[in-house]
Amino acid sequence: MRWFLKIISLLAVLVSIVYLGHHSHSSQSTLQKIQKRGYLLWGSDAEGGAPYVFPDPHNPLKLIGFEQDIAGDIAKQLGVKAVQSQNAWDSLIPALERGDFDMAMNGIEITPQRSRKVLFSIPYYVYSEQLVVRKDNTDIKGMADLKGKRVGTLSGTVAAEMLYRMGGVNVKIYSGQVEPYQDLALGRLDAVLLDLPIAAYYAKPNPALKFAGPPVGEGLYAIAMRKGDAEFKQKIDSIIANLIRTGELKRIYQKWGIWNDNQKKLYDSAAQTGYVGLNESRSAPIAGFLPMLLKGAAITVAISASSMMLAIGLGLVLTLLRLYAAQPLSSLATAYVEVYRGTPLLIQLYILYYGLPNIGISLAPVMAAFLGLGMNYAAYESELYRAGISAVPQGQMEAALSLGMTRGLALRKVILPQAVRIALPGITNDFIALFKDSSLVSIIAMVELTKTYSILAASTLRFFQFGLITAFMYFVMSYPLSLLARRLERKLKGAK
Amino acid sequence: MISVRDLQKNFGDVQLFKGVSLEVEKGQAIVLIGPSGSGKSTFLRCINGLETFHGGEIIVEGTVLHPVGGNRPSRQDADEIRKVRRKTGMVFQHFNLFPHLTVLENIILAPVEVLGVKKEDAVRHARSLLERINLNGKEGSHPGQLSGGQQQRVAIARALAMKPEAMLFDEPTSALDPETVGEVLSVIRGLVEEGMTTLIATHEMGFAREVAHKVIVFDEGEIIESGPPEEIFTYPKKERTRNFLSRVLRL
Ligand SMILES: Nc1ncnc2c1ncn2[C@@H]1O[C@H](COP(=O)(O)OP(=O)(O)OP(=O)(O)O)[C@@H](O)[C@H]1O
Numbered sequence: 126m127r128w129f130l131k132i133i134s135l136l137a138v139l140v141s142i143v144y145l146g147h148h149s150h151s152s153q154s155t156l157q158k159i160q161k162r163g164y165l166l167w168g169s170d171a172e173g174g175a176p177y178v179f180p181d182p183h184n185p186l187k188l189i190g191f192e193q194d195i196a197g198d199i200a201k202q203l204g205v206k207a208v209q210s211q212n213a214w215d216s217l218i219p220a221l222e223r224g225d226f227d228m229a230m231n232g233i234e235i236t237p238q239r240s241r242k243v244l245f246s247i248p249y250y251v252y253s254e255q256l257v258v259r260k261d262n263t264d265i266k267g268m269a270d271l272k273g274k275r276v277g278t279l280s281g282t283v284a285a286e287m288l289y290r291m292g293g294v295n296v297k298i299y300s301g302q303v304e305p306y307q308d309l310a311l312g313r314l315d316a317v318l319l320d321l322p323i324a325a326y327y328a329k330p331n332p333a334l335k336f337a338g339p340p341v342g343e344g345l346y347a348i349a350m351r352k353g354d355a356e357f358k359q360k361i362d363s364i365i366a367n368l369i370r371t372g373e374l375k376r377i378y379q380k381w382g383i384w385n386d387n388q389k390k391l392y393d394s395a396a397q398t399g400y401v402g403l404n405e406s407r408s409a410p411i412a413g414f415l416p417m418l419l420k421g422a423a424i425t426v427a428i429s430a431s432s433m434m435l436a437i438g439l440g441l442v443l444t445l446l447r448l449y450a451a452q453p454l455s456s457l458a459t460a461y462v463e464v465y466r467g468t469p470l471l472i473q474l475y476i477l478y479y480g481l482p483n484i485g486i487s488l489a490p491v492m493a494a495f496l497g498l499g500m501n502y503a504a505y506e507s508e509l510y511r512a513g514i515s516a517v518p519q520g521q522m523e524a525a526l527s528l529g530m531t532r533g534l535a536l537r538k539v540i541l542p543q544a545v546r547i548a549l550p551g552i553t554n555d556f557i558a559l560f561k562d563s564s565l566v567s568i569i570a571m572v573e574l575t576k577t578y579s580i581l582a583a584s585t586l587r588f589f590q591f592g593l594i595t596a597f598m599y600f601v602m603s604y605p606l607s608l609l610a611r612r613l614e615r616k617l618k619g620a621k
Numbered sequence: 622m623i624s625v626r627d628l629q630k631n632f633g634d635v636q637l638f639k640g641v642s643l644e645v646e647k648g649q650a651i652v653l654i655g656p657s658g659s660g661k662s663t664f665l666r667c668i669n670g671l672e673t674f675h676g677g678e679i680i681v682e683g684t685v686l687h688p689v690g691g692n693r694p695s696r697q698d699a700d701e702i703r704k705v706r707r708k709t710g711m712v713f714q715h716f717n718l719f720p721h722l723t724v725l726e727n728i729i730l731a732p733v734e735v736l737g738v739k740k741e742d743a744v745r746h747a748r749s750l751l752e753r754i755n756l757n758g759k760e761g762s763h764p765g766q767l768s769g770g771q772q773q774r775v776a777i778a779r780a781l782a783m784k785p786e787a788m789l790f791d792e793p794t795s796a797l798d799p800e801t802v803g804e805v806l807s808v809i810r811g812l813v814e815e816g817m818t819t820l821i822a823t824h825e826m827g828f829a830r831e832v833a834h835k836v837i838v839f840d841e842g843e844i845i846e847s848g849p850p851e852e853i854f855t856y857p858k859k860e861r862t863r864n865f866l867s868r869v870l871r872l
């Protein structure tokens with residue numbers, strides 16, 4: 126009971142550190158850093174990201190979208206290349222604050238709350254909200270008809286705020302921009318209110334849906350930068366002003382079909398080029414997306430294998446501490462195992478990646494994924510070893526000791542080799558589980574197989590085909606391991 | 622060469638040994654008999670340092686084991702215990718061979734790792750031991766592939782590989798099929814004839830009578846009688862000895 130209280134208070138301290146802590150940035154300016162490394166790192170979410178930023182259906186390893194174009198232009202003016210950093214949309218601002226990238230550009234609306242946290246550039250797009258309903262719907266013609274209706278939108282957006290402020294609307298909050306339109310088509314929603322570029326890409330090509338009334342509300346998208354990056358902001362502002370003046374922005378917006386008269390508030394000149402629409406994404410051959418999925422699979426394998434190594438090593442250390450170390454150490458090791466087994470892996474990953482920066486420790490996504498999975502599974506491996514060791518008969522240790530061996534030597538040469546043999550099928554099964562759990566690291570900006578799947582599926586709406594292909598890829602990789610585990614189990618039974 | 626003086630040993634609140642003493646001369650073969658639960662195994666395990674004890678002392682060739690009760694032995698005590706273990710080889714009822722190692726690896730593990738013997742020398746010695754227990758050709762087998770009698774002979778060879786000055790046997794034939802008992806007993810008999818100091822706990826009365834220089838009768842944690850086998854088996858002085866013998870010999 127007392128150790129339980131200790132753990133609780135430890136957790137409380139941890140949580141308060143995570144939430145109250147503030148952090149600082151290195152003295153080098155962002156502009157200098159960009160020049161030195163040779164590329165501009167910009168944060169955005171390519172999952173369900175069309176037409177902002179999403180994988181090119183013709184070459185899915187490449188990202189396209191109007192923001193991808195803008196980022197490319199900005200980088201060109203800075204004399205460097207643009208590199209996208211993949212992040213969940215909700216976590217763009219925290220990730221910017223922790224210094225994961227130089228700037229965030231992803232349909233981020235200027236709001237008073239956000240202005241308190243970040244520095245906004247001058248706006249690069251005037252967005253408005255578009256109401257979408259089913260084709261057969263006749264009673265919703267505008268915002269005024271929404272009372273008592275089920276209306277879908279995205280979490281944390283201005284559209285959501287508008288709906289809440291109207292009152293009397295049954296607001297359904299989504300985290301992806303594809304799902305609300307799907308639910309609308311299926312009759313689970315009566316209407317969807319989202320930013321016009323989203324509606325233009327996802328809803329317009331859908332024959333089951335139609336726009337209801339003209340766009341409403343008006344707001345500004347701007348690039349978010351860290352407070353204190355004033356010099357960088359000035360540079361970005363002058364670049365955007367330049368893009369507006371030269372008509373480059375208009376060219377981009379027309380190419381993506383999101384140009385409207387509202388944008389005149391930003392500039393006037395005009396030009397016309399090609400544009401990738403949803404129907405094109407939908408019909409591109411599946412084979413073209415395979416390289417991207419294979420790349421995701423390779424990252425999944427690499428992350429799983431390396432964190433399993435960590436789990437196996439750390440698990441052994443934990444077991445030895447628990448079984449043979451003196452008091453404070455052995456209890457600490459036991460507490461480690463209990464805490465890691467008793468809390469969700471997802472929370473552990475969040476704390477590692479988003480929490481630690483608050484106390485000054487900033488881990489790269491790969492590092493956080495490796496440590497997060499490895500440290501979690503170490504707890505499970507430790508349990509397996511402990512079971513393995515206690516399954517070795519007492520007489521083995523006695524025989525080794527009676528031959529003059531020290532405990533350590535007996536452990537190394539006699540007990541552990543037998544314990545490992547006993548634990549091996551379980552370890553193999555855990556590896557399979559870890560392999561599948563590795564999909565969780567997609568929440569910390571790792572683009573592995575599952576994340577690749579959701580990015581592709583959301584930009585092409587082919588959830589089913591890509592889902593089957595991705596599931597098949599996981600299966601092909603994990604099935605041999607299952608066979609191995611079963612063989613090891615049989616061998617162990619045979620040896621007894 | 623081994624002296625046990627006033628040995629006291631508790632299991633929890635139960636006192637098993639209330640002061641047991643025994644002197645063993647070099648080359649002597651001592652057989653421990655007595656009813657089940659009388660303390661024979663515990664006595665041998667104390668000498669090998671596998672059990673701690675609460676009073677008295679045990680001296681093996683000048684190395685002294687002190688009582689530490691239920692506590693973990695200090696580093697110095699642990700060193701003494703290891704020294705004693707190197708001088709005494711122990712053979713268990715259930716062999717306790719290392720199942721993941723071959724016969725040869727079982728035998729050379731401790732000489733190489735504990736004594737630092739060169740591997741070639743350890744292997745050569747192991748082969749000569751295998752010849753002596755009549756198991757040459759089995760060095761590559763795993764314990765699981767051997768009969769009980771063969772396993773127990775390997776266990777004896779494993780203990781002998783450390784060149785001990787005394788051997789302790791705790792019911793070495795109790796877990797064996799009757800037809801393999803003989804081969805193990807004949808190996809032990811050979812050791813006794815060569816002059817190895819031996820302590821054997823056993824229920825094999827015929828064997829005890831044949832090889833023992835001295836028979837010790839345990840009952841309820843006490844040595845109730847001791848003497849040459851012909852005396853113990855033909856004219857036991859104590860009523861309890863007579864009862865015990867009549868029970869086991871009738872079986
Ligand atoms: N680890 C232990 N914990 C508690 N009691 C024990 C322990 N080991 C032995 N004893 C007790 O000590 C007494 C002596 O046991 P011991 O095994 O030495 O007898 P033994 O003479 O070898 O018997 P057997 O002929 O059955 O092998 C028994 O009463 C036993 O229950």
Ligand SMILES: [Mg+2]
Pocket residue numbers: 661662663791792
């Ligand atoms: Mg016994």
